[in-house]
Amino acid sequence: MQTYIAHYQSPKGSSERSRGLFEFESDARAGTKANAHDARLKMLELFGASAVSWTIEKVERKQAADADKKERITDGQLALDFRPPKPERKRKHSKGYW
Template sequence: MQTYIAHYRSPNASAKRAKGLFEFASGARMGTKANMHDARVRMLEIFGSDAVSWTIDKVERKRATETHNDGQLELDFRAPKPERKRKVKREYW
């Protein structure tokens, strides 16, 4: 199952304004009704009855990141690239 990120917001006239995002998993393809239904159900599971009037603005795939969030630096042991030599421009008169 693919992990998605859904962006939600409350109505403008709501007393409790809310805006944010959450993660959910869905087996449906991106942009389908089943995918939006999974997002809606997950939002109601997380936030409860407060989220009944909220709308989901956008759903996007969660990208797999290669960066490590533990603060550890990575060393690069590859040989440096050879320096490029510029072509000499000659003036002809």
């Protein structure tokens, strides 16, 4: 089974506005009706009757948890580039009409 992340939203006219995401597992491929159905059932299991009017905006595949990759992405530190500078390009002189 593949793990997916579903993003949901309550109706805009609702008194209790809510928006968020949850994880679910499904055998169906991403983007299929069966996958959306599995997401809907999991949402109703998690949130109950209040989630009947909610809509699922997007379903995406959950990425593998690579600790090093995650650390590099969320580090926030800029990397220094120690390569020598590129040589300045020579400009072509246009052959004008003057």
